[in-house]
Amino acid sequence: MTPIEANKVGVNAISPASADQSAHQSATIAIIGDVHDQWSRADAQALEALAVDLALFVGDFGNEAIDIVRQVAAVSVPKAVILGNHDAWYTASKQNRKKCPYDHTQEDRVQQQLEALGSCHVGFDKLEVPQCNLTVIGARPFSWGGANLRHKRFYRERYDVSSFEDSTAKICTSIDTAEHNTLIFLGHNGPAGLGDQIHHICGRDWKRSGGDYGDPDFAAAIAHAQQSNRHVSLVTFGHMHHELRHDKTRLRERLVVDNYGTVYINGAQVPRVIETNSGWHRSFTLVTLHQGLVQTVRLVWVNSTDTIVSAEYLYGSTPKTNTPLDVVMNLG
Numbered sequence: 001m002t003p004i005e006a007n008k009v010g011v012n013a014i015s016p017a018s019a020d021q022s023a024h025q026s027a028t029i030a031i032i033g034d035v036h037d038q039w040s041r042a043d044a045q046a047l048e049a050l051a052v053d054l055a056l057f058v059g060d061f062g063n064e065a066i067d068i069v070r071q072v073a074a075v076s077v078p079k080a081v082i083l084g085n086h087d088a089w090y091t092a093s094k095q096n097r098k099k100c101p102y103d104h105t106q107e108d109r110v111q112q113q114l115e116a117l118g119s120c121h122v123g124f125d126k127l128e129v130p131q132c133n134l135t136v137i138g139a140r141p142f143s144w145g146g147a148n149l150r151h152k153r154f155y156r157e158r159y160d161v162s163s164f165e166d167s168t169a170k171i172c173t174s175i176d177t178a179e180h181n182t183l184i185f186l187g188h189n190g191p192a193g194l195g196d197q198i199h200h201i202c203g204r205d206w207k208r209s210g211g212d213y214g215d216p217d218f219a220a221a222i223a224h225a226q227q228s229n230r231h232v233s234l235v236t237f238g239h240m241h242h243e244l245r246h247d248k249t250r251l252r253e254r255l256v257v258d259n260y261g262t263v264y265i266n267g268a269q270v271p272r273v274i275e276t277n278s279g280w281h282r283s284f285t286l287v288t289l290h291q292g293l294v295q296t297v298r299l300v301w302v303n304s305t306d307t308i309v310s311a312e313y314l315y316g317s318t319p320k321t322n323t324p325l326d327v328v329m330n331l332g
């Protein structure tokens with residue numbers, strides 16, 4: 001039974017299993033963009049005040065910032081996390097290993113982060129979220145992005161992955177064993193195929209020629225899910241920051257929708273914490289889901305009293321004006 005069929009069932013004459021599903025048809029999800037050392041108790045409090053059903057962290061907490069990862073692991077709201085390239089900064093990259101501030105023979109900080117996060121780290125794994133009637137599928141963790149698989153030794157030693165094909169197969173195993181039909185994908189870098197211009201959602205902005213910097217293995221896994229009649233509600237990631245290096249006249253595209261109706265969100269608002277005249281403001285991307293479908297997406301800023309002081313609608317209508325979709329690109 002697809003979620004749409006399930007939701008046609010009347011509330012008054014349903015089995016206990018269906019009743020459980022209809023009790024959780026709506027959910028609010030927070031996406032936390034690349035942290036880059038900006039995390040404190042105030043962020044955890046804001047997440048609690050926003051009363052989100054699920055928090056999705058797209059990684060890059062710092063350069064193997066174990067203390068921040070431990071704080072995130074202690075966040076009380078249900079959460080799924082994927083670690084980014086900066087979270088293996090001194091381990092995966094041969095060049096960066098030479099600058100490592102600690103002794104690799106004594107410590108494995110990548111492993112320490114994974115152990116701190118436990119089952120909420122979904123890289124090459126998944127998290128069942130029965131209270132939202134969905135499964136979070138994790139893409140390849142620690143992604144640097146691009147058309148060639150970087151740091152093969154790191155992936156081979158830790159995950160027995162030597163190619164994009166190996167990686168896709170691993171992600172597809174999570175898809176095929178997911179308990180829920182509605183899936184949310186969480187990656188550090190986004191999937192390939194969403195455009196090659198500098199300002200595109202995964203466009204390379206540090207070369208004036210642009211180029212698609214999405215992950216091919218991630219794209220192949222999403223296609224597998226869509227073609228297996230899974231309902232891919234949302235795909236979210238970070239890594240490619242909203243501000244563009246070579247074009248200061250515009251920001252990166254942050255949301256696109258494909259022909260399956262899957263919503264792709266780049267949550268990399270960096271910096272995600274800023275100081276204003278009225279104090280510190282923290283950013284979160286809030287997604288509302290109803291019956292497994294994305295209803296609204298807002299980039300919100302929250303002040304120190306956990307009040308939303310601004311909200312930019314990236315998708316869906318504002319409650320006041322009920323205007324049509326603000327920013328939606330339908331990819332051909």
Ligand SMILES: [Zn+2]
Binds near residue numbers: 060085086188238239
């Ligand atoms: Zn990154």
